[in-house]
Amino acid sequence: MYKIIGADLKEYGPVSVEQLRQWISEGRVNGQTKVQAVDSAEWKSVADCPEFADILPKAPQPIATPTTPITPLPMPLRNSQMAVWSMVLGIGSLLCCCGWFLVAPVAIVLGAVALSQLKSHPELTGRGFAIVGIILGILAILVYGSFTVFCVLNPDFMQNLQNSMPR
Amino acid sequence: MKTPLSFSLLRLGAIVAAMLAGTALAVVLFVFDPSTAGFYPVCTLREMTGLQCPGCGGLRAMHQLSHGHLAAAWRLNPFVVALLPAGLWLGLREMARVLTGRQWPGLVTRPVFGWLLAGALVLFGILRNLPFCRGQ
Numbered sequence: 001m002y003k004i005i006g007a008d009l010k011e012y013g014p015v016s017v018e019q020l021r022q023w024i025s026e027g028r029v030n031g032q033t034k035v036q037a038v039d040s041a042e043w044k045s046v047a048d049c050p051e052f053a054d055i056l057p058k059a060p061q062p063i064a065t066p067t068t069p070i071t072p073l074p075m076p077l078r079n080s081q082m083a084v085w086s087m088v089l090g091i092g093s094l095l096c097c098c099g100w101f102l103v104a105p106v107a108i109v110l111g112a113v114a115l116s117q118l119k120s121h122p123e124l125t126g127r128g129f130a131i132v133g134i135i136l137g138i139l140a141i142l143v144y145g146s147f148t149v150f151c152v153l154n155p156d157f158m159q160n161l162q163n164s165m166p167r
Numbered sequence: 168m169k170t171p172l173s174f175s176l177l178r179l180g181a182i183v184a185a186m187l188a189g190t191a192l193a194v195v196l197f198v199f200d201p202s203t204a205g206f207y208p209v210c211t212l213r214e215m216t217g218l219q220c221p222g223c224g225g226l227r228a229m230h231q232l233s234h235g236h237l238a239a240a241w242r243l244n245p246f247v248v249a250l251l252p253a254g255l256w257l258g259l260r261e262m263a264r265v266l267t268g269r270q271w272p273g274l275v276t277r278p279v280f281g282w283l284l285a286g287a288l289v290l291f292g293i294l295r296n297l298p299f300c301r302g303q
Binding site for chain 1: 211212215216220257270284285288289
């Protein structure tokens with residue numbers, strides 16, 4: 001049996017546990033309502049009584065336990081792996097002149113995909129890496145590619161260049 | 168982060184394939200010297216113009232390195248020799264990330280490093296072809 005303090009701050013009861021449970025299910029009593037067991041002098045919230053825990057709606061939080069304000073955690077920023085690999089391959093395509101037609105396109109494509117991925121993923125960083133990869137890839141194709149094509153088209157130029165080189 | 172963020176069998180397969188390929192390449196490089204064996208791919212720039220690209224001599228340098236000849240490797244291509252530890256670290260790091268989900272500290276933390284490295288690479292490529300710098 002419980003005494004209960006109503007919304008009008010008046011004391012009612014004692015009422016049975018069954019009656020109280022029904023009031024809770026009807027919404028007339030909630031977790032913050034103060035009740036006093038007849039055999040104790042202590043007033044406590046309904047939410048603090050284990051007898052009613054199973055039927056109390058979860059939403060109303062008991063006042064006794066202040067809710068910790070839920071602050072959104074700052075999302076850990078991490079680099080887009082694709083952007084970083086684009087840069088690594090971009091450097092690689094410059095390093096190995098034979099790789100201009102193999103590695104450089106991969107660097108450019110990876111960089112472009114990374115850039116579009118970064119737009120839809122605010123938690124990812126690495127725009128700068130992707131740009132490095134794209135530009136170095138294009139540079140490798142322009143420099144080595146045009147040089148190769150030029151040499152293939154002008155065999156004489158090659159021969160002259162080789163002859164003019166001090167050995 | 169207890170489990171890898173994007174763990175998949177495909178990634179694991181790629182890592183295993185990369186490890187196997189790397190080991191095979193290392194064995195081939197150790198046994199056959201690129202300066203005498205004929206089956207290595209030839210640098211197109213070198214073949215056609217006689218100019219050395221920034222990567223020229225890299226395979227020969229790694230062959231020398233695998234036999235412990237650091238000085239000879241350095242003479243062939245100092246840039247590749249200097250970059251090798253960084254490359255190994257990147258590979259190991261990628262492997263550790265896929266296998267354990269732990270992120271080791273990265274080397275290229277800022278894009279400006281990429282620009283510097285690329286600039287140094289281009290500079291090295293130009294310098295090594297100038298008459299007073301040609302070592303070989």
